[in-house]
Amino acid sequence: MAHEEIVERYSGLARAALSGERITDCGTAEFGEGRFGAAGYGDAAGLPEEALRASLGCGDPVAVAELRAGETVLDLGSGGGVDVLLSARRVGPEGRVYGLDASTEMLELARRNAGRAGAANVEFLHGVIEAVPLPDRTVDVIVSNCVVNLSDDKAAVLAEAFRVLRPGGRLGISDVVTDDGVDAVRRAAAEARVGCAAGTLAVGEYRGLLAAAGFTGVDITLTADHGDGVHSAIVRAAKPAIGPGLEIRPMRESDAAQVLEIYQAGLDTGQASFETTAPSWEDFTAGKLERLRYVAADVATGEVAGWVAASPVSSRCVYAGVVEHSVYVHPRHHSRGVGRALLTAFVSASEDAGIWTIQSGVFPENLSSLRLHEALGFRAVGVRERVGRHHGTWRDVVLLERRSPVVGR
Template sequence: MAHEEIVERYSGLARAALAGEDVVDCGAEAFARGCFGAAGYDDTSGLPEGALRASLGCGNPVAIAELRTGETVLDLGSGGGLDVLLSARRVGPTGRVYGLDAGTEMLELARRNAERAGAADVEFLHGVIEAIPLPDRSVDVVVSNCVVNLSDDKAAVLAEAFRVLRPGGRLGISDMVTDDVVTDDAVADDGVDAVRRAAAEARVGCAAGALATGDYRRLLAAAGFTGVDITLTADHGDGVHSAVVRAAKPAIGPGLEIRPMREADAAQVLAIYQAGLDTGQAGFETTAPSWEDFTSGKLEHLRYAAADVVTGEVAGWITASPVSSRCVYAGVVEHSVYVHPDHHSRGVGRALLAAFIAASEDAGIWTIQSGVFPENIASLRLHEALGFRAVGVRERVGRHHGTWRDVVLLERRSPVTGR
């Protein structure tokens, strides 16, 4: 279904709600079984009847996101405003809540409901969730209720959510997902026919098609999110589920953010690499490789840069390489982390390593390894603080500037992956 058709569809529902009618966006049986609408909330007392009547969600993202007093919240696809009003209750008078919707009639309905509820610190914005009309790093939490599945460019939606979140910000949404499909014959690994699955999606209102759980995870990781958790909450049959989706934007100190490494970072990344090698404590190499050689041995999905939010200058980076091509070692990687000399002692390395650990566990990595010179005390202490242990010392393993040097072997075993 095209974007214009989706907007018109929900505009029609808004018109019905404005006229005092009950609105439903899926079959009555699916609505009842899936806790769609206001049935999915614990406490809606005191809210306008119009907001409850127009609720079309598939869960309770406000509870999922664990909102706190004073936070700024954005609701993607805010509809009649129910989640905005509930969020405003949670964040209190020192917080602020934005609702974003593409339909002018939905916005009219939401503003009317907010006025009836006496909600002062809320604002409804007209726009699309693929291009959020808010500045970078302007909100603490992004919530959404059964809306991401309506977009035909879900990668853009998640990238935009990452952009507007502040470092350490959270994504907490309810959405529709499907089981992963792993074959080429239009039949899922659970035996569900693709036609039946499409019919089930239509039955519960997934206009543009729900993401498979594996694809959801990959798109969240590609956007830069870590700590990804997808929990199925209701089974609608034929491989279609309601789900809770949680993720976070990596935390780091003021003026910086952690994001996926880009091709445009090449020169700065290699310059930081060379600066580290020039100290004589970062590795056996003496000259940084070309960008082609650098990237060829690195895992594409575990590359992060810490960057200045104003200038874009790279303050540090972290990457990983597989330790072996054998499938038995698929969950074992070796990592490298480097920080620009101007940003030492600012917690950049710690923030990068913490984000990398979370992302590696999301990716199914169970062991992270590294080799560090014993003279590099700062690196040894950093790794120890984040759960690494020394498993041995390779004595006089290589010559560096004419001197035979030892290497301390470090390892972190995940407490959650590979158990």
């Protein structure tokens, strides 16, 4: 179904709600038994009845978003405004909640419901979830209720969510997902039955798009079974945290010159590696895993402050969950917590990717690196004595390892 058709479909539902009707977006049985609409909320006490009658969600994202007083929240596809009102209650008068919807009729309905609820800390925006009309790093939390599945460009939706979140921000959404490998015909029939006009993502596809956007700490919990491999689910993820003025995001090809400059600056200290010259970008990328590479960048200038990346330790399938990593910080950004933030994000992303062991070799003289890794759960598993010559001197290497407490248990 085209975007314009979806907007008109929901505008029609909004008009029905404005006239006092209770609306549904799928079959009556699926709506009740699948816990769609108001049935999906654990606590909707105090909300206007008109708002609950217009609820079209597939869960209760606000219940798992862990909202705190004073936070700024964005609801993608806010519909009649139920999740906006629930969020407004949780963030309190010092907080702010934005509701975004492409349907002017839905926005009219939501504003009417907000007025009836007496919610003064909310604002409704007209726009599409693939191009959010808010500046970068504006909100602390994004919620959404059974809307991402309606988009025909889900990668753009998740990229926009990452863009508008502040570092350390959280994503908590309800959506409809599909088991990996489900037969396409069965999948389409189930999607039609529960009202997924643009199709669902398989769980593995969802994880991949979240990782590509830059999210870490991804968790997808199935909450209701709609048959034929289709489920309602709660999707959680986070934008990596880092200090003021910086942002951690996936490494891009446009970062090449700065990444290699930082690499060379580290090699020039004589404490980073046996290498003395940074490789070409082609050699760098050929030796690194595509997904597990990130930069910390200045949000005002775009300057890269540091980077982290992973290399496979072996092509044998038994070592698929074992990687070796490198983390480098520009000399101008030392003592700002950049290395710690990058390594923290990397550890989380590696577990999302199914990595169970991260390895590294560090010169024993590089005390700052040893302390950083120890603080983040790495342990020394041995010392390779006089393993190689560096600038004419034989040097030892401390072998570090972090075994995931989550993956591979």
